[in-house]
Amino acid sequence: MKQKKFILQESEIPTQWYNIQADMKTKPMPPLNPQTHEPMKAEDLFPIFAEECARQEVDMEHPWIDIPEEVLDKYKFYRSTPLVRAYALEEALGTPAHIYFKNESTNPLGSHKINTALPQCYYLKKEGITNVTTETGAGQWGMALSYAAKLFGLETAVYQVKITLQQKPYRSIAMRTFGATVTGSPSMSTRAGKDIITRDPNHPGSLGTAISEALELAMTTPNCKYSLGSVLSHVSLHQTIIGLEAEKQMAMAGEYPDMVIACFGGGSNFSGIAYPFMRHNILEGKNTEFIAAEPNSCPKLTRGKFAYDFGDASGYTPLLPMYTLGHDFKPANIHAGGLRYHGAGTIVSQLLKDGLMRGVDIPQLESFDAGMLFARTEGIIPAPESCHAIAATIREAKKCKESGEQKVILFNLSGHGLIDMPSYDQYINGDLRNYSVSDEEISHFLENVPKVF
Numbered sequence: 001m002k003q004k005k006f007i008l009q010e011s012e013i014p015t016q017w018y019n020i021q022a023d024m025k026t027k028p029m030p031p032l033n034p035q036t037h038e039p040m041k042a043e044d045l046f047p048i049f050a051e052e053c054a055r056q057e058v059d060m061e062h063p064w065i066d067i068p069e070e071v072l073d074k075y076k077f078y079r080s081t082p083l084v085r086a087y088a089l090e091e092a093l094g095t096p097a098h099i100y101f102k103n104e105s106t107n108p109l110g111s112h113k114i115n116t117a118l119p120q121c122y123y124l125k126k127e128g129i130t131n132v133t134t135e136t137g138a139g140q141w142g143m144a145l146s147y148a149a150k151l152f153g154l155e156t157a158v159y160q161v162k163i164t165l166q167q168k169p170y171r172s173i174a175m176r177t178f179g180a181t182v183t184g185s186p187s188m189s190t191r192a193g194k195d196i197i198t199r200d201p202n203h204p205g206s207l208g209t210a211i212s213e214a215l216e217l218a219m220t221t222p223n224c225k226y227s228l229g230s231v232l233s234h235v236s237l238h239q240t241i242i243g244l245e246a247e248k249q250m251a252m253a254g255e256y257p258d259m260v261i262a263c264f265g266g267g268s269n270f271s272g273i274a275y276p277f278m279r280h281n282i283l284e285g286k287n288t289e290f291i292a293a294e295p296n297s298c299p300k301l302t303r304g305k306f307a308y309d310f311g312d313a314s315g316y317t318p319l320l321p322m323y324t325l326g327h328d329f330k331p332a333n334i335h336a337g338g339l340r341y342h343g344a345g346t347i348v349s350q351l352l353k354d355g356l357m358r359g360v361d362i363p364q365l366e367s368f369d370a371g372m373l374f375a376r377t378e379g380i381i382p383a384p385e386s387c388h389a390i391a392a393t394i395r396e397a398k399k400c401k402e403s404g405e406q407k408v409i410l411f412n413l414s415g416h417g418l419i420d421m422p423s424y425d426q427y428i429n430g431d432l433r434n435y436s437v438s439d440e441e442i443s444h445f446l447e448n449v450p451k452v453f
């Protein structure tokens with residue numbers, strides 16, 4: 001009988017995360033103080049982030065970092081997540097490729113974000129913090145953080161991109177169910193929000209505006225810190241539990257991936273599935289290909305510029321070396337809310353620059369075509385974000401069909417789409433369209449990137 005699903009015993013769940021920074025030949029450039037342009041050290045990040053996370057952020061030394069016992073205990077409620085061979089999808093495509101997916105949608109929060117929400121809240125609680133703030137786009141991160149914060153006894157304030165909050169209120173209701181307060185961004189509750197609304201009263205909000213507001217609240221509230229669900233290196237670190245499990249599960253299947261694919265917003269789920277395999281490319285000369293699938297309406301990897309830029313719209317964050325479309329880039333209102341971010345994490349940006357991975361851009365309709373086929377074959381309705389990874393996988397599987405190559409493709413299913421049904425409704429009714437962005441628009445937004453080099 002064909003075996004389809006691979007699950008680890010509790011004792012086989014990894015007990016350490018993998019820090020690729022320690023093994024990279026060219027290290028990522030450091031975050032810079034936005035005023036002085038001096039490199040920032042871990043201590044400089046303590047006022048904003050959990051101290052342990054700040055240390056992990058700039059750790060270039062230790063490839064393996066212990067997962068705290070308390071976090072591992074919580075991981076075990078929903079891990080390992082299944083690795084599945086997608087026979088039905090392969091058959092529908094008529095491809096000789098072997099397609100596997102790591103299913104990060106099986107936990108009750110519905111996405112991979114819980115993998116970093118748990119350690120971040122644990123570290124905050126441990127150092128005596130009582131309140132946490134954050135931003136969220138489509139709401140997966142807000143949901144995961146609200147739950148993890150409640151578990152560790154922290155109060156949560158979430159700024160959610162305003163347009164998403166209005167169009168898809170379900171996740172904000174879920175966040176409030178977990179005890180968080182939720183505010184649409186830009187709002188009148190912060191200086192940053194007021195400035196943005198004064199300049200542009202109809203601003204729909206972006207992850208950049210929401211980050212500014214959450215940061216400002218953290219900086220002006222005693223005993224309150226800020227938590228980010230993507231982009232940063234410590235977030236990517238926590239997500240490597242995905243790839244480390246997948247590595248063991250691929251071995252159970254008797255295979256090793258020729259290609260690893262994930263969708264790309266700020267880079268956390270991509271990093272999570274990719275870095276554990278990439279270490280074998282770096283250290284042992286393996287030749288696995290790594291593909292990050294971004295929306296063609298927010299193409300920072302394929303058309304952005306490598307530069308020091310801010311992580312938020314108002315310039316509160318440190319300057320980060322990243323592929324960026326400019327920190328005030330306003331992406332089209334596509335349904336993959338989690339992929340509407342202007343920049344890529346610093347590690348991923350360096351890896352892309354060094355040719356260790358590549359980006360592909362996917363139009364909105366192609367992503368939903370792929371999501372529909374996946375739903376109809378594998379029985380899982382994928383998150384609109386994850387549909388981009390599936391679309392990139394299908395492109396590669398079709399190439400295999402033409403060439404007759406039997407490649408092994410592994411992709412990450414970052415979340416399910418059961419709270420995103422209005423998007424599928426629009427797709428099925430023929431009301432969805434593609435958005436593209438012109439070179440002129442991109443150069444316009446890139447003009448505001450600070451001149452550091």
Ligand SMILES: *Cc1c(COP(=O)(O)O)cnc(C)c1O
Binds near residue numbers: 140268385414
């Ligand atoms: C947030 C999110 C993403 C995008 O974020 P990354 O940090 O790039 O992983 C992708 N898929 C889902 C389901 C998400 O919630």
